[in-house]
Amino acid sequence: MQKKVFQLIVDNTSGVLSRISGLFSRRGYNIESITAGVTADPKYTRITIVASGDADVLEQIEKQVAKLIDVKDIKVLEPGKSVYRELALIKVKAEAANRQGVIAMADIFRANIIDVGPKTLIIELTGDQEKIDAFLGLLEGYEILELARTGIAGLGRGIENVTYLP
Numbered sequence: 001m002q003k004k005v006f007q008l009i010v011d012n013t014s015g016v017l018s019r020i021s022g023l024f025s026r027r028g029y030n031i032e033s034i035t036a037g038v039t040a041d042p043k044y045t046r047i048t049i050v051a052s053g054d055a056d057v058l059e060q061i062e063k064q065v066a067k068l069i070d071v072k073d074i075k076v077l078e079p080g081k082s083v084y085r086e087l088a089l090i091k092v093k094a095e096a097a098n099r100q101g102v103i104a105m106a107d108i109f110r111a112n113i114i115d116v117g118p119k120t121l122i123i124e125l126t127g128d129q130e131k132i133d134a135f136l137g138l139l140e141g142y143e144i145l146e147l148a149r150t151g152i153a154g155l156g157r158g159i160e161n162v163t164y165l166p
Contacts, residue, residue, distance in 0.1 A: 003032065004058045005084065005154055008047040008065065009073040009163050012038055016070045020047065023068065029053065029061055033086075033151025044072065044165060048154050073163040077154045081161070084154040088132045089114075090123045093143040102142060109135045120145060 010016050017036055024031050032050040039046050051061050066074045077084070094102045099121065106113055106123050109131065115122035125135055132149065155161070 001052050002055060002058060003050055003052045004061075005077040005082070005152060006049045006051065006062065006065065007075045007077050007154060007156070008049065008071055009039065009165065010045050010047055010068075010070045011072065012043055012045045013070065016045065017047065019068060019070060020049075020065065023064055024051075024061075027060075027064065029057065033149075035151045035153050037153075041165070048077075048152055050152050072165055075156065075161065075163070077156055081158075082154050082156045084128050084152045085126055086129055086132055086152050087150040088123075088125045088136075089146075089148045090125065090136070090139070090144060091146040092121050092123065092139060093119060093145055094121045095119055098142070102139070105135070105138055111135065 008020070010020070017034075021031065021034065023029075030052050032052055034047065034049050036045055036047045038044070051058060053061070062074060062076065065071055092102055102121055102123070103113060106125075109125060109127075111123045111125040113121055114124045125132055129152065136144070136147075
């Protein structure tokens with residue numbers, strides 16, 4: 001199984017995300033994460049999809065998505081030529097006695113403590129998937145009460161990968 005990160009520029013219209021995800025479900029393709037947000041031009045939305053499968057499946061995904069009428073551009077974001085980031089919000093059970101250990105780990109990972117309750121901390125961590133997975137691994141001795149991950153957002157490095165649309 002391989003993973004690919006696809007960056008789509010699509011028309012900012014209602015139902016576009018549903019049509020794209022529908023293509024994946026109809027064909028039985030797996031989406032590992034999907035993020036979407038308006039671009040600098042409000043007429044367009046940038047969608048980042050992480051998909052997995054063998055080489056043939058990933059090639060088919062790219063071809064099928066490119067055929068959708070709303071899709072203006074599709075690129076594969078290659079690992080060495082792109083920047084990926086993900087946001088995680090992690091609510092950890094942390095009473096006064098063990099709170100300092102969690103805070104120290106968060107500091108090492110340059111995470112932010114964004115909420116402190118009598119028995120919990122909420123940690124905000126931004127980075128690549130490996131960084132977030134490593135941090136979660138270190139939290140195994142603590143009780144994670146809730147976890148929210150955004151999925152990857154990414155951009156290609158340099159000016160060569162910029163898509164200009166009318």
